Amino acid sequence: MSGIFDTRIEYLKGVGPQKAELLNKELNIFTYGDMLQHYPFRYEDRTKFFKIRELNDELENVQVIARIKNVELIGVGSKKRLVAHVFDETGEMEMTWFKGIQWVQKKLPAGAAFIFFGKPAQYGRKWSMAHPEMEPVTAANEKRNNFQPVYSTTEKLRAKFLDSRGLSKILEVLVPQVFSHIPETLSPEILHQYQLLGKQESVRQIHFPSSPELLHRARKRLKFEEFFYLQLRLLMLKVSRTEKYRGQVLANTDLLTDFYKNHIPFDLTNAQKRVIREIFSDMKSGKQMNRLVQGDVGSGKTMVAFIATLLAISSGAQACLMAPTEILANQHFEGLKGYAEMMGLKIALLTGSTKKPARKIIHEELLNGELKILIGTHALLEDVVQFQNLGLAIVDEQHRFGVAQRAKLWAKNEEFIPHVLVMTATPIPRTLAMTLYGDLDVSVIDELPAGRKPIQTVHRYDKDRLKVFGFINEEIIKGRQVYIVYPLIEESEKMDLKNLMDGYESIARAFPQYHLSIVNGNMKAEDKDYEMQRFVKGETQIMVATTVIEVGVNVPNASVMVIENAERFGLSQLHQLRGRVGRGAEQSYCVLMSKYELSKDSRIRLETMVRTNDGFEIADVDLRLRGPGDLMGTQQSGITDLIIADLSKDAALLTLARDAAQQLLANDSDLSQPQNTSILRQVKQQKKTALNWSRIS
Structure with missing residues (x-):
């Protein structure tokens, strides 16, 4: 909305400069348009x-x-x-x-x-x-006989009689004044198909509802509109990218056939097979692939990634895999090296720790095409790293890389932009995935390999500590290893949390017969790696750590994860930490330690962890508890554009809005048809304030 809606709020009758300044500072309301979109957050029954x-x-x-x-x-x-x-x-x-x-x-x-x-x-x-x-x-x-709107306000505003009722009085003046100027922003076809109220009436009813039914319809219309334009912008980015950039055709399957016939060590799950088909369809299409692969901990994403590299190499291209940390890059390298050598493919690791002579060899072999697979960290993005023909770039744990960093991958192939495969072990609720990654195609590996035993999770209080120690001892006697995770590294005066160093000392006193490793985020990379390797090799039986082990550590012999002050962790963190065990053939356990007095949300989190191992169910609960703005750094994702819609509560409406946006672009990709004039106008208006999407493109 522009024109009259850009008028500064101080010029509205009854506001003036002083109140306007307060509205600016306290509620970010500067214009008529801002005030109009300051929707009530609830309604009081005045009937x-x-x-x-x-x-x-x-x-x-x-x-x-x-x-x-x-x-x-x-x-x-x-x-x-x-x-x-x-x-x-x-x-x-x-x-x-x-x-x-x-x-x-x-x-x-x-x-x-x-x-x-x-x-x-x-x-x-x-x-x-x-x-x-x-x-x-x-x-x-x-x-x-009405419902009184209740508006968010602040103490400073209330002191100047701009409480909820005061804001309502401002809107009683504003709405009639601008009513006839409110433009319709959806086409007649969409309004009819989805039985939506017109924009003018929706704005009137949201502020001054004349019946519960009309209020419901007004809220539905305004939520739909927000979702529709959010999805439309993402889908238009996707259309623009696929039209603008060609992808290298990678259709040869000789290496893949050889791997399937002679080398694959286990049967793939149906979910893995489905995702591989989706990837192959993209890579042979002639369009650049941008695909997100979601898979819970242990679902087999690494094998899917390796098979994707075989498809690329089989057609004469190279592949790289970029991980967020050296520990994770090392782990990917160790995990894939055996498969690559089995297939006669040269593979290398490039991180900040790689010595100069080794770097020189890697750079040369990348350029002459001898090196087929390069695994590394941000070091892969350096300008000096040049490929002969990079066909596939795999990014692990997408949300740990910035948009600009990922874009550097695109410059690694002058003729064709490489196909991009993003892998994340952080399950994302479908509604959030549609918004965060709406311009990517999404694949989900929603099945675990056969024979994998579910991790048994229990919640124990501090008073049960001696019993927990006894259980730890029993597992170590069986030859297993144990993680014990603490939330803080140093003492906090504000929070009564277990301190990592104190914890280490108490564990050492409780288990003098065993060797301990200690890892935290403040350690130098080489010290951290040394301690980690001691645990991996079985030289230590207990790893005392902070959440630095949250992502990617793989020790099949570790069977117990003890999380201290579990009530202080988010659900996503708890689930990732639990995923560090359960990687071998033996039964694994997760013990959530907490104090007895818990907040309602903390208790829901711990009960959810005990009830289920399903990462997607856990992510849905997390979304309901925390809201979308908190998850995965979404402040830069466009979600903060949402004023009235709520991803955690309005999933069905989001799906309808995305369907509407897809249908619209399928019939009118450039929005040039007369009935879509209002939509094109709105898209252009929103482009002026477009955000930097969390995307690859």
Whole structure:
């Protein structure tokens, strides 16, 4: 919206410069358009009036019509309060104010009738309301039948009478003034197909609902619109990319056939086979692949990635795999080296620790094409790293790389932009994936290999520690290894958390017969790697660590994960940490340690972990608890564009909106048809403030 909607809010009758400055600072409201989009976050039922004798403790906010009997000031200094004694035909009650006493006192003449609105509380036998909203009774409001909008506000605004009611009064002036100028932003076809209310009526009903049904329709329309344009922008980026960039045709399957016939060490799951087919379809299409592969811990993403590299190499191209840390890059290298050598393919590792002579050889062999697979960290992005023909770039743990860093991969092949495969072990709820990665194709490996035993998870309190130590000892006697994870590295005065160093010392005292490793994020990379390798080789039985082990560590012999102060971790972190065990043939366990007193959300998180091993179910619970803006650094993803829609609650509407956007572009890819003029106008308007999408393209 532009034109009249760009008018500064101070010019609206009843606002002025002082209130406008407060609205700017407190609510980021600068213009008519900003004010119009400051939607209510809930509604209060003003359709019912209560008699005083009908009040009870279970009621929330209610409205009462009562007359002023008398008003008195009680107490002195900071304890001074204004008490209005009011009555109706059924009884008496008190209205009490602790602030704004002089202003309120002037408004309450004896005998006057008011509508009071607030939460009733009973003191002794008398009912009372503290700081109720109030307005004189008129013929109109005595018989009103509406839902009162409640707007978010702040203490500073309330001090200047810009509480929810004050904001509503501003909108009572604004909405009629701009109503006829509100443009329709959806086509007649979309409005009809999805039975949506028009934009003008939706704006009116969201602020001043005339019935519950119309309010519901208004909210549906405005949510749909937000989702629709969010998805439309992403899909247009995708269309633009596929039209603009050709992809290298990688269709030869000779190496893959050889691998399947002679070398593959186990049967692929049906989910792995499906995802491989999707990748092959992309790579042979002539269009550049941008595909996200989601898979829970242990679902076999690495094997899928290796098979994708075989498809690339079989057609004469090279492949690289970029990991976020040296530990993870090393692990990928060790995991894939055997398969590559089995197939007669040269593979190398390039990280910040790679020595100069080895780097020189890698650079030469990349350029002459002898080196087929390069695995590494950000070191792969250096300008000096040049490939003869990079056909496939695999990025592990996408959200740990910036957009600019990933874009550097594109410069590694002058003729064709490489196909890009993003792998993440962080399960993402479908609604979030559609938004974060809406311009990528998404594949999901939703099946674990046969024979894998589910990890048994239990929740234990601090009082159970000796029993837990006994269990740890039993597992080590069987030849297993144990992780013990702490949330902090140094002492915190603010939080009563287990300290890693204290924990290390107490574990050493409890298990003097065993060798311990210790790993934290502040250690030098070589020290961290040394400690990690000791554990991997079985030289130590217990690893005491912070969440630095959250991603990618693979020790099949480790069978127990103990997480201290588990209530302090998010669900995603807990799930990733649990995934460090359960990688061998033996039964594995996760023990969640916590204090006894837990918040409601903490208890839900721990109960969820005990109930299920399904990463996607866990991610859905996490989305409901934390909201989308908190997950995976989504502040830069466009999700903050959403004013009224909610990814965690409006999934069905998001799916409808995406379907509508896909259907629209399928029929009119450049939005040139007359019926889509309003949509094209809105897209151009939004392009002016487009965000930097979390995407590869």
